[in-house]
Amino acid sequence: MPTDPDLSRSFAQALDAQNPLAELHDRFVTDDATVYLAGNRLGRLSKATADRLAEMVHDEWGHHLARAWPAWTDRLHSVSDALGRDVLEVGPGQVTLGDSTTVNLFKLASAAIALRPGRGVLLVEQDAFATDRYVLQSLAQQHGLQLRTIDSHPDTGLDTDTVRAAVGPDVALGCFSHVAYRSGAVADMPAITELLHDAGALALWDLSHAAGSVRTPLAQSAADLAVGCTYKYLNSGPGAPAFMYVRSELVGAVQQPIWGWFSQRPDAAPTGYQPVGNVHGLLSGTPNILGITAVEQGVRLIAEAGIEQLTQIGRLLTGYAIKLTDDLLAPLGWRVASPRNAVRRGAHLTIQHQDAWQIHQALLARGVIAGFHGPQRLRLGMAPLYTSFEDVWVAVEQIAEVTSSGAYRHFPADGAPAE
Ligand SMILES: *Cc1c(COP(=O)(O)O)cnc(C)c1O
Numbered sequence: 001m002p003t004d005p006d007l008s009r010s011f012a013q014a015l016d017a018q019n020p021l022a023e024l025h026d027r028f029v030t031d032d033a034t035v036y037l038a039g040n041r042l043g044r045l046s047k048a049t050a051d052r053l054a055e056m057v058h059d060e061w062g063h064h065l066a067r068a069w070p071a072w073t074d075r076l077h078s079v080s081d082a083l084g085r086d087v088l089e090v091g092p093g094q095v096t097l098g099d100s101t102t103v104n105l106f107k108l109a110s111a112a113i114a115l116r117p118g119r120g121v122l123l124v125e126q127d128a129f130a131t132d133r134y135v136l137q138s139l140a141q142q143h144g145l146q147l148r149t150i151d152s153h154p155d156t157g158l159d160t161d162t163v164r165a166a167v168g169p170d171v172a173l174g175c176f177s178h179v180a181y182r183s184g185a186v187a188d189m190p191a192i193t194e195l196l197h198d199a200g201a202l203a204l205w206d207l208s209h210a211a212g213s214v215r216t217p218l219a220q221s222a223a224d225l226a227v228g229c230t231y232k233y234l235n236s237g238p239g240a241p242a243f244m245y246v247r248s249e250l251v252g253a254v255q256q257p258i259w260g261w262f263s264q265r266p267d268a269a270p271t272g273y274q275p276v277g278n279v280h281g282l283l284s285g286t287p288n289i290l291g292i293t294a295v296e297q298g299v300r301l302i303a304e305a306g307i308e309q310l311t312q313i314g315r316l317l318t319g320y321a322i323k324l325t326d327d328l329l330a331p332l333g334w335r336v337a338s339p340r341n342a343v344r345r346g347a348h349l350t351i352q353h354q355d356a357w358q359i360h361q362a363l364l365a366r367g368v369i370a371g372f373h374g375p376q377r378l379r380l381g382m383a384p385l386y387t388s389f390e391d392v393w394v395a396v397e398q399i400a401e402v403t404s405s406g407a408y409r410h411f412p413a414d415g416a417p418a419e
Pocket residue numbers: 100101102103129131132177181206208209229242
């Protein structure tokens with residue numbers, strides 16, 4: 001390692017000593033054999049969540065059984081509002097939880113199409129996460145609409161002027177990610193939402209890589225609709241239920257396409273579907289209460305840290321990773337692919353190297369868990385709740401060692417996923 005003191009491990013430790021979130025790090029289950037930089041793919045398990053889920057399984061499911069339903073339904077409502085308040089910074093009655101992000105995207109995009117009859121175009125970005133493109137493609141096909149794909153760059157994300165050029169009176173809906181899954185680039189939600197509104201279209205935001213890692217200006221933007229995962233930065237476990245957000249003015253108007261008993265008005269005759277007139281009318285069947293119980297714990301930790309503070313620490317972590325990449329990895333053929341402007345990036349940093357796929361495999365074998373993305377990119381997910389500066393230092397040191405030694409060449413060069 002070079003002699004610059006700022007590049008030393010002890011400097012990383014000094015940064016941790018000043019990190020106000022460091023006291024939360026040991027609330028999570030960890031092990032010494034891994035360096036975890038994949039919280040943007042699956043968040044860590046918190047100790048409180050593990051305890052609470054065990055208690056729920058034994059006491060609530062094991063003993064209360066069906067008698068627990070009133071309490072479980074109350075929990076769905078209160079956790080939805082808590083997620084709105086503490087993660088999305090929106091008022092009550094605008095968030096619900098259930099199913100996956102993919103299903104929720106389908107529901108809200110369907111509802112948006114129904115609210116804009118006669119408009120023939122849906123907008124999506126070129127570099128959208130595959131599921132977002134597929135959902136809009138299938139809806140366009142089913143409704144006989146045109147899917148207009150807007151150029152977006154794998155490194156710099158969605159450019160507001162490019163959206164401006166594509167929006168017109170024929171557009172029903174624009175669906176975009178707030179934080180791009182590949183580069184972490186942050187789209188200008190207020191400006192893009194305004195462009196859509198000026199054209200009479202609706203804005204649907206995918207917050208999967210944003211929720212719990214950065215502030216999301218939904219209220220300030222008057223964004224209409226949003227969806228996002230809870231198993232990434234909200235640490236609620238694999239397959240935990242996704243959320244839906246609907247701006248309060250639209251809550252009474254949205255109609256989702258999968259009618260089911262769970263969103264039926266309790267006093268309605270069983271022969272005809274009449275949804276409850278609140279945001280939970282977006283649900284269809286029974287939501288996963290174990291998952292919602294985990295979301296409750298995840299949201300509590302976000303609230304304790306504060307979303308503003310998480311945003312700031314995320315920027316410091318990614319900024320530190322940029323400095324280490326420039327000084328230690330650039331001479332080895334790596335380059336920073338994410339935006340360098342801190343306010344334009346989320347909490348993960350993407351770096352590129354021609355042999356990234358082999359290096360990724362070599363890192364995994366050493367217990368350094370990051371993420372690979374084509375083309376030739378390694379994603380370093382820094383979850384501000386539990387990632388330390390020292391984690392970042394150790395990961396970069398390992399990347400440097402694997403790259404410079406050529407030890408990764410034993411791993412197969414083919415088989416890299418395209419996305
Ligand atoms: C992770 C992610 C999803 C995940 O969708 P699931 O239905 O939960 O599998 C969707 N969209 C984006 C942008 C994501 O990053």
